[in-house]
Amino acid sequence: MDNLFEDLISEGRIFANKEVLRSTHVPEKLPHRNEQIKDLADILSAALKGETPSNILIYGKTGTGKTSTVKYVSNELEEMAQKRGINCSLLYLNSEVFDTQYRVFAYLARFFNKRVPMLGWPADMIYSEFKNGIDTKERSVIVTLDEVDKLAIKGEEALYNLSRINSELKNSRVSLIGISNDLTFTDLLDPRVKSSLGEEEIIFPPYNAEQLRDILYERAAKAFNDDAIDDAVIPLCAAFAASEHGDARRALDLLRVSGEIAERSGSKKVCEEHVRLASGKLEVNKVTEVVKTLPLQSKIVLSGLLVLSKESQKKQFSSGEVYNMYRKLCGHLGMDALTQRRVTDFISELDILGLVNAVIVNKGRYGRTKEVSLSVPEESVQSVLLEDYKLKAISSIKVRAQVTL
DNA sequence: CCTCCACCGGAACGTGAGGAGT
DNA sequence: ACTCCTCACGTTCCGGTGGAGG
Incomplete structure (x- = not known):
């Protein structure tokens, strides 16, 4: 091999265009969303007639095509407005x-060519700048x-x-x-906001396995080279994703x-076996992601449990044992330990996140614990926990534990 | 049948950070 | 610049609990 990357960049035999499979990609066709597209277009078409479209609220779980549909309809509308010489601006912003x-x-004021700083001004001043910017001429926003x-x-x-x-x-309408x-x-909203915001509502139901399959076929045709995927692959991907929440994003991933x-x-x-591997990999990624974003104290509690299960053959531990190990680790890290009460809450949270299984058990004479x-x-959490530099010191405890075994 | 373990989990409170109002 | 509020995070206190063992 001449170069390390030689093999890696030569356009693979499998993908023709991988970008099509990203969830940010807006496809030209949105299978099984005709009804929603039509509803949305109906409402927004008012803008082309010089009227003010009703405000719309769109509901649906993740991966049901909400954002894609809106972007798709927006593009179409913008195109038509341009053709007809109608002044219509479509703005997209993510409230996260x-x-x-x-x-x-x-953000909105800047879009209409107003120079405003990202912070420092009173909120109402920004608001009126935006109004001024938008109202300079007849337009629909x-x-x-x-x-x-x-x-x-x-x-x-x-x-x-x-x-x-x-x-x-x-002059303008928003x-x-x-x-x-x-x-x-x-x-959570003020009733006035609620009624005005939700003049029209569109619901996006989750996809079922069959619909997911259609979506995947649609995209796969562009993403993959001919004959690059086995017949069983797409139905399998669809089935996996449908068994969760009918999340198209997940199916595409x-x-x-x-x-x-x-x-x-x-x-x-691409064969069935690859899909199963991928499913496992995504599962691990999910765990990794969750563990990574845990607050430090919670990570220590989890580490405590990890050390315990490495040290002994037992798999289950009373909350008392976990708490004691947690205290030990805190001592090792030079941190103040929290109270047991607090730690039980952490354990409950870890339980909800699905990282840990906690059951209340009565042992009669010997009390009552989780x-x-x-x-x-174990491995999937351990590596992530050790990534946290503050937790590095724990690895030395593990070494000691192994020696004593 | 009673006791009592070893913890659960609710309630009230303290504290500091960060935003909103003025 | 100032106070006032809210909120997340923790602590303290404490009543509650199912069943093994007496």
Whole structure:
């Protein structure tokens, strides 16, 4: 081999265009979303007639095509508006990033060529800058707020202002599209905001296995070379994803990772076996991701359990044992240990996250405890825990434990 | 049948950080 | 710059509990 990367860059036999399988890719066709597309287009078409489209709330779990559908319809609308010479702007912002009133309006004002700093101004000043920017001429503006539920917590004011902005504008009109995966989030809202935001509602149901299959076929045709996938692959990916929540994003990830595994193993075709490997890999990734984002104390508790199960043959431990080990580790790390009460809460949280299994057991004379056991493979947590530099010191304890065994 | 273990988990409270209002 | 509020995180206190062993 001449170069280390020679093999790796030569366009694989398997993928034709991997990007098509990314969840950020907006496809040209959205199978099984015709109804939603039509509803959305119906409502938004008002903008082309010089009217103000109703505000829309879109509900649906992750991977049900909400964002893709909105982006798709937005593109179509923008194209048509341009053709007809209608002034129509479509803005998309993710409320996870723009999660306060200030950030939202600063972004919007900037879009309309107003120079505003990202912080420092009073919120109402930003708001009026945005109004000035937008109202310079006759136009229709449609603002899509993805993950509005995030905004509802910290930036309800922004929703309130946006929903009643039209009464303060002379030339332009603003409509809102809110996307949420939490069906109950409007309960948190001021009733006035709630009614104005939800003038129209569109629900995106989860996909079933059959529909996922159609989606995958659609994308696979572009993503893979001819004959690069076995017949069983797509139905299998669809079945895996459907057994969770009908999440198309997950189905696509699964298909992409399967392809990557097949490519790396030098196989000419993606086979069933690759899908199973991919499924396992994604599972591990999920665990890794969860463990990585755990607060430090929680990580120490988990480490305690890990050390215990490495040290002894037992798999289950009373919360007392876990707590004692936790204290030991804290001592080792030079940290103050929290109270047992707090640690029981951590254990419960770990239980909810599915990293740990905790059951309350009565041992009569010998009290009553939670029996805690690790519910994921030891190795999959250990490596992630040791990545935390603060936890490095624990590895020396493990060495000692192994020596004494 | 009673006791009593070893912990569960609710309630009230303290504290510091960060935002909003003024 | 100032206070006021809210919130997350912890602590202290404590009543509650199912069943092995007396």
